[in-house]
Amino acid sequence: MPEHTSNELTDSEEQYRLLDASGQAETSEEHLPFPTPTMGSDGVRKSEERRGDKVAAYGALVSMLIFVCVTWFIVFTNNPTSMGWFAVHPLFQSLGVGCFTYGILTLQPTANPKTKAAGLQRHQRTMLAVGFPCIALGTLAIEIHKFSDGHSHFTTWHGIFGLVSVGWLVGQVILGGGSVWYGGAAFGGGMKAKMLWKYHRLSGYVLFPLLLITAYLGGAWSSWVTSHSQAVVRFVGYTVAPIVAILAIYARIRLSKMKFF
């Protein structure tokens, strides 16, 4: 008998709902990021990829790589040790947003039980184990920097958007985690809790551009960045790259999973 690893589904778990091979019919549970049991699956699988999905995925990854590299380049070519806690802020915020991009990409096309389960595992690891701690540390760093230098807080559009998006992010984690952890116990359990996942999905698609607009405001307009980098580098890293990433992530959205009525 073949060994069963934690990433694989057993035969009985394979008796999950049959996913339509024609790509036409959507069931009320297809939007869920995890497999749901049903009767009589014969193993027919729905194709997960549409034309253009792969190009969009590479577009999102490459643009985020550019965004992260531009940020790290600007910080490390400007004597980061002289900046105190401030240096941690752009480094970790950019890394966090990069992780979120991968975390979204990894779930977007999953439609089959096995890929859903594996995708959700990758999503949680990327978002919770790396992305969220990066944003938390980056935010803490700018606050320590501002408090210790006696600067006033949330005085720029970047700071205000940053405050809103970090608050939203905390809500996003609670909504997503609460609807899947311990059978959704935090939200009453069962399908009631699981159905909240679609609000987590919708909210994530609003939060992602919000984070990138925040990064754009900080990268393209803050006086520290404008006085420590070349205009063309800033334009590519904080205007072109975020626009490409948003378009690419949005191009991969399955509207069929966004039905609310």
Ligand code: HEM
């Ligand atoms: C999406 C990621 C980001 C978030 C959530 C974020 C959040 C914030 C917040 C909340 C503040 C204000 C803190 C306060 O006033 O007490 C701030 C300040 C700052 N951030 Fe960011 N930031 C992000 C990315 C970046 C990036 C990529 C850069 C630079 C390339 C940057 C540069 C700055 C600078 C220079 C300040 C100080 C000036 C100001 O308050 O506008 N940030 N950030």
